[in-house]
Amino acid sequence: MPPSPQPQREQGAGRSPDRPAPPPQVRTGIDVADVARVEELMTSVPGLQERVFTPRELAYCYRHRRAGEHLAGRWAAKEAVLKSFGTGMGPRMEWTDIEVVNDRNGRPRVHLYGEVEAVARSFGMHHIEISVSHSAGIAVAHAVMVCLPGASTRYPDLAEGDDRHEV
Amino acid sequence: MSYEGKDFGAIVQEAVADALGIDLEEVVPEATLLGDLDAESIDLLDVLFRIEKAADVKIKVADMAELLQGGIPDEEFADENDIINEVGLAQLKKSLPQIDVEELSGKLTADEVLTLFTVQNLTDLVTQRAALATAAA
Numbered sequence: 001m002p003p004s005p006q007p008q009r010e011q012g013a014g015r016s017p018d019r020p021a022p023p024p025q026v027r028t029g030i031d032v033a034d035v036a037r038v039e040e041l042m043t044s045v046p047g048l049q050e051r052v053f054t055p056r057e058l059a060y061c062y063r064h065r066r067a068g069e070h071l072a073g074r075w076a077a078k079e080a081v082l083k084s085f086g087t088g089m090g091p092r093m094e095w096t097d098i099e100v101v102n103d104r105n106g107r108p109r110v111h112l113y114g115e116v117e118a119v120a121r122s123f124g125m126h127h128i129e130i131s132v133s134h135s136a137g138i139a140v141a142h143a144v145m146v147c148l149p150g151a152s153t154r155y156p157d158l159a160e161g162d163d164r165h166e167v
Numbered sequence: 168m169s170y171e172g173k174d175f176g177a178i179v180q181e182a183v184a185d186a187l188g189i190d191l192e193e194v195v196p197e198a199t200l201l202g203d204l205d206a207e208s209i210d211l212l213d214v215l216f217r218i219e220k221a222a223d224v225k226i227k228v229a230d231m232a233e234l235l236q237g238g239i240p241d242e243e244f245a246d247e248n249d250i251i252n253e254v255g256l257a258q259l260k261k262s263l264p265q266i267d268v269e270e271l272s273g274k275l276t277a278d279e280v281l282t283l284f285t286v287q288n289l290t291d292l293v294t295q296r297a298a299l300a301t302a303a304a
Contacts, residue, residue, distance in 0.1 A: 020271070033209065041213050048216050053212060091229045095212075 022149040024126060029083025029143045033076040036137060039068025052078075052095040072139035073132040074100045080143035081110060081128065085119060090098065093119075100130060108132050110143070124148040170297040173222055179290045182217035186210050189294055196287035197265065204286075214289075224296045234250050234292055235280055249277040 042049040051056060053074060063072035078098040097116035110128045112120050118130050120128070123162050124147040132141045176196075187210055200206045206214065208288045211228050219225050236244055237258045244255040251259065256268045256275070263283050 037209060041209065045213065045216055045220075047220075048212075051216065052212070075209065089228050091227075091233050093227075093229060 006098040010113060023110070024149055025124070025147040027084040027086070027123065027145040027147060029080040029085070029145075031076040031079035031083060031141055033079070033139045033141075034135060034137065035068050035072040035139055038072040038075050038139070042071050043068075054096050054099045056101055057099060069134040069139060073134050076139045076141035077108065077130050077132050077143065080130070080141040081112075081116070081145075084143045084145045085123070090115065090119060100132070120145065124150070136139070170223070170301060173297070174277075175222060175224075175293045175297065176290045178218060178221045179286060179293060182214050182221065183289075186213035186217055194286055196290070197285055199282060199285050200289065201282045201284065203213045218289075218293060222293055222297065224293050224300070226292060226296060231284055231289075231292065232281060235259060235284070237261065241277075251275045251277060251280065259283070262291075283300060 016031045042052070049071070053061070053071070057074055061074065063069045066072050074080070076096055077100045081098050082093075092115040094114060094116075097112060097114040099111040099113070101111060102108050108130050110130045112128070123145070126148055129144045130141060132139065134140070180191060180194045183189075183200070183204065183206075184191045187204055187206060189204070193202070198204050200211070200214075208228065215226050217227065235258075236255075239254065239258055243252075244258070247253050250273060251271070253272075256266075256271060259275075259280065260264060260268055263285070265285065265287070266283060
């Protein structure tokens with residue numbers, strides 16, 4: 001005997017007026033980077049690291065004895081953030097539009113600027129969490145972007161702009 | 168800015184070989200960067216920066232993707248399953264003349280498009296950008 005069909009519920013039926021708001025949308029991105037590759041590239045090609053990292057990021061990395069691990073971690077973090085967009089590097093984006101800085105407790109935080117920030121805003125971004133680690137010559141970063149419910153999931157067509165805001 | 172005397176083919180070939188740590192002979196025009204030569208995003212950053220230094224032509228990874236799509240919106244370039252449609256394939260043929268449109272019809276997914284980009288396509292892009300910069304000067 002076939003199972004009897006489930007009764008259809010009217011949309012919205014049974015909802016109390018104080019029903020909790022729908023949950024936020026979450027977008028994630030992860031990346032691994034070869035520490036030696038990043039370190040070799042950034043230190044051997046003059047001018048490249050300034051194209052990729054902000055002065056604050058470079059200052060942080062070179063304050064540490066194993067700067068390469070921190071450079072690779074930040075590279076992975078930038079890639080992870082872009083992967084959370086689902087599109088990678090888009091037109092008019094710069095690597096320095098994504099900045100990873102550590103707070104006084106050492107916790108990494110992401111600041112977005114320019115086109116990257118504009119795209120994140122178009123996704124309804126509330127905030128981004130980032131986690132970075134390195135071991136055995138590999139750096140890994142995981143980005144979680146928390147977006148407001150009902151926000152767009154498609155890559156936007158944005159006009160050029162260079163307003164810089166911290167997130 | 169003068170690009171006179173610059174051999175963009177040789178510049179691209181050397182940039183790719185140096186960035187990927189492979190022999191010049193391996194960097195043949197028909198080799199795909201992400202497929203045959205196994206380049207990753209950090210390698211592309213390296214390649215494009217070397218080209219910029221040697222050729223005075225700034226290209227970003229996003230420029231490659233934009234060139235391929237030719238300004239056509241996503242929803243007109245591929246169907247709802249992200250398979251590149253006829254409009255998309257016709258556009259790709261302009262930038263990637265080596266592709267076999269019939270062979271790819273109904274099979275090529277949007278995420279595979281960049282994997283079709285060859286060393287020759289990159290040389291063409293550099294040449295095109297240099298010509299635009301010259302015309303604008």
